[in-house]
Amino acid sequence: MDYNFREIEQKWRTFWGENKTFKTVEDLEKPKFYVLDMFPYPSGAGLHVGHPLGYIASDIYARYKRLQGYNVLHPMGYDSFGLPAEQYAIETGQHPAVTTEQNIKRYRQQLDKIGFSFDWDREIRTSNPDYYKWTQWIFKQFFNSYYDNKADKAKPIGELIKIFNEKGNKDVDTSNSCSIVFTAEEWRDFSEERQQEILQDYRLTYLAETWVNWCPKLGTVLANDEVVNGRSVRGNHPVVQKKMLQWSMRITAYAERLLQGLEQLDWSDAIKEQQRNWIGKSVGASVFFMIDGHNEKIEVFTTRPDTIFGVSFMVLAPEHLLVEKITTSEYKEKVTEYQKEASLKTERDRQANVKDISGEFTGAYAIHPFTGEKIPIWIGDYVLASYGTGAVMSVPCGDQRDWDFAKYFNLPIKNIFKDIDVSEGAYTEKDSVIDNSDFLNGLPYKEAFEKAIEEIEKRGFGQKKINYRLRDAVFSRQRFWGEPFPIYYKGNTPYVIEDEYLPITLPKVDKYLPTEDGDPPLARAKREDWNYFNGDRMEYNTMPGWAGSSWYFVRYLDPKNDDEFVAKDKVEYWKNVDLYIGGSEHATGHLLYARFWTKFLYDLGYLPFDEPFQKMINQGMILGRSSLAYRIKDSNTFVTLSKKDDFEASAIHVDISLVDNDKLNVERFREWREEYKNAEFITEEDGSFICGSEVEKMSKSKYNVENPDDLVERFGADTLRMYEMFLGPLEQSKPWDTKGINGVHNFLRKFWRLFHDKEGNFAVSEEKPSKESLKTLHKTIKKVTEDLNRYSFNTVVSTLMICVNELNDQKCHHREVLEPLTVLISPYAPFIAEELWTKLGHEEGTVSQASFPVFEEQYLVESSHEYPVSFNGKMRFKLELPLDLAPKDIEKVILEHEKSQKWLDGKIPKKVIVVPGKIVNVVV
């Protein structure tokens, strides 16, 4: 019997499904291992060959760990709230739940074909009320918590209220946005509404007026990472700035812990660095400058307090609140004009004109805190209102932007660096010695930095300060297809809904669009459409896409629990994810938010770990290889690749199924589309038409998409799995090439043939295999184990190929070799392995319950080694020598060898290096 992969794969797919082979239960006897994929959004387009890449790798690893005796948790689910389903609903009136359900069905079918060992009993969907009940519950925990800076953790808001009642807010050290100070008496006298308003400033999720990225076309707010170059990532629509009352998450309270936590994670440097940059910690000082003739001061943030004596002017952002107050009448007109211009500029324009220097003098002066000098105050749009305090102390000798500004407006440039020339530009290195700076003179950077802060604090015009670029995360979306908030309003005051009424399910609406007043779609629901209603109105916003994905990895541990988001004993057993595989595009979104929520739930004692994903691998993208035909301008004539430069021709994407090895099937091309029916061709000399090619993203519009279903049908899932791994290192982006899949398919057939005779009968020998075959086997076990341990999935495939090639040459058909080899290959090619495992006589279990073979040194012991002999580092010949030969004797044998004579050419070698068991190098 030949290798009938279709029959075999169908058989085992059914078997695994019926027997729930990969169902996982807690087992305290076994060590746990949690392997997780980033769960997909089930889009209508289905999967292309790039999607399963990460899933295949994680599945291989999950199967490998299982064979090693671990209790492996390997679940899958769907991030099923999202914009595409909603857009489709707007267009067709179809409820997003319906389309989502259909898409999930299709995803499941495609996934099942590939033979993943997921425990489908643990499947979750973020849009399922059983699931989002707990997303709402977690939101409530954020609402009911504040951040205690002293304890460096979140605590119940009740504790804070108690403190307010007893002592007011004077001494509390929290992460907050409260700008007033009150006593206990005052607190108690506040109205309920006022108290709630103040508490908002302390809660870890709170309502606040915020500048948001508003996308008019999508009718929603977008997160910063959903906007690129002033346009929405989804749909590429323009995005403008708008002020709205929004729910926010106080992620800034966790900035330092999110930064520190990275140290202990086994993630790529690139991702860690991205998160570090995103958090953007800078250490410096906050300094106050009095304004001459006003009872006002300007607060600036600087990372270079050591250069404070170099300040020769100040610049405020055009939007800065003090500008109105301090501008003198003489300069009023110009300043107002400049402010107007700046406000009209979009963020994009400001970025595009980095080189254009602009600004206006306000007519006002600040007083230098140390020297008492009068410093002119300017406004300029290179200072951003949204960062720091929106004001800078300008030190032209130490900052290039300040230097440029000073040069342009002819402002003084005071040099405070010893022996450094600043006439051509600012000196931004930190290796100089301070000069011209009173008490800082003669100090190097680090000492001057500390000394400056010390003096600033001592004299009371500022303090050391740490600034973060990270902003609180906006948590409201004006969409329908998301989690409703567990919130109702009395007047303008929000109240959370009691646990017993959760989940608050999505109400029925007549349309999925905003109302005429611009309220979100949920405002369309009538009172009776809600499964719970209280107060004057319900919250109309829904949660953002990242809400459900910020904690889903926990729900897999206990997916059906209706009393808790996860049971204590389950989370104690499984803990966090040991291996997480997914794309790197989530670096500053999902991966940051999930870490934030985990730390928060850890603070409240709900989770026994504070980092969700211990080890992460980011798989690269599989790119498509597009085929291009060149059409001569204004004609229907196409020209073959080698002659295209003789014409004025433009490239047209051709469906890759019409092209074989760059050769276009001209007949089928004519049939492909009506417009090419009468196409003419200028061919190569041999009459063939050759296409050009380009490596780019897989997309329908480029006709370069390969569908995994087709490949499974033609070659089998085992072949597809192995080939995707064989393409190259997992993390790397690489082009897809369907041609190469044959090589892997042939390998599996060769492997199958080791177990069968010429007639196709199962024929495995019970005799003792040769020493050589055992050596091949154990060499392979060793390499495969090592490679899997370092996640080198591609080289494992090569190793297995080499092994099968060698066994084939050795005519090895022995059980003692083939049985362990079957287990070895099973993580990659589970279907064929199951079939052969059964044939080998294991009727009882499946190969997934076998034990991973362990390599034995004894089979690899060599008595001799083929020494490469180099002369001056260049390998010239090889010589087989016993391994127990002493280096001195090796040297002797080599030098006396006839081939050496030629290279020595009568000369005496200067030096002979013998590395026993490795190489010999002769220096002439």
Next chain:
RNA sequence: GCCUGGGUGGCGGAACUGGUAGACGCGCUGGAUUCAAAAUCCAGUUCCGGCAACGGAGUGCGGGUUCGAUUCCCGCCCCAGGUACCA
């Protein structure tokens, strides 16, 4: 600009801690089988010279350390991803 990766045959890639560069696969060339094709099998395939034995060059470029460098160090070029008036 800054940060993080990376640059090896016609292509994807291998070489894990400095020790035979190009494993494995694709493609290509030749041969066997076949009426023919597909499939399969065998041989060859880094480049240059040579029928060959063999010789020379060679891991983006230039330099260095070393008996020996794809691997380590210095300078530069190019590609990909991220990020940006962040004070």
